[in-house]
Amino acid sequence: AQTVTQSQPEMSVQEAETVTLSCTYDTSENNYYLFWYKQPPSRQMILVIRQEAYKQQNATENRFSVNFQKAAKSFSLKISDSQLGDTAMYFCAFIRVQGGSEKLVFGKGTKLTVNP
C-alpha cells in the first residue's frame, strides 16, 4: 500500500521569504503522479502543482516549484516570495498511473502561516 508522509505539522515564514515543505512517500510502483494541494481557511482544496514520475524535470508553477527525488521518494514544495495568501494547509498526494485504481493518497498536511 502506498503511504505519504509530511513530517512538518506546522511551519511559518515571513512574507517575501522562501519556504520548503517536505513530503516523502512509499510505493513499489514505477509510474505515478504526485501533487501538492492547498487548503486555505475557506476549505477549498486547490491544486498547486503536479509532477509525473517519469519526468526528470521538476515542475514549476509561478512561485511554486518542487524538488522531486525519485530514488529517495521525496517530493518537496518550495514557495518563493511568500505571500499572506499562501497561508493554508498544504497536502502532498500520490496516485498511481494504472487502470483500476485512482485513489489519491494524501499526507496529513502541513499548516503554513505566512507572517507580515
Added chain:
Amino acid sequence: DARVTQTPRDKVTEMGQEVTMRCQPILGHNTVFWYRQTMMQGLELLAYFRNRAPLDDSGMPKDRFSAEMPDATLATLKIQPSEPRDSAVYFCASGAGQGRTDTQYFGPGTRLTVL
C-alpha cells in the same frame, strides 16, 4: 471558470436523520470521487465513478452510506441513518480521466455535523 460545485455547504442534523449531499462535476469530466476529511483520519476516498458507473466504493461504510450518479451532471452521497461519527467535511472531486489517471479537481466541500 469551470469548477466543481457542492450543496449544501454546511449541514447540521440530528443522529438518525437522512443526509443527502450533492455534487455537480466539471462539465465534460467523466470521473467523480467522494472524499471525507476528518482531523483524525485526514482525507480518505469513499467511492468513485467513471462514466456514472461505480468503480470503487471500498472506503464507504456500506450499511449506511450510498453513492449514486443519476446523470452525468449530478452525483449524490447519502447517509441513512446518520451518526455523530459521520461528522466531517465531504469533498467531491472530478477528473477528465478518459480511462487514464488524471488530475482531480475538488469542490468546496460539505461540512456535516451530526448531533
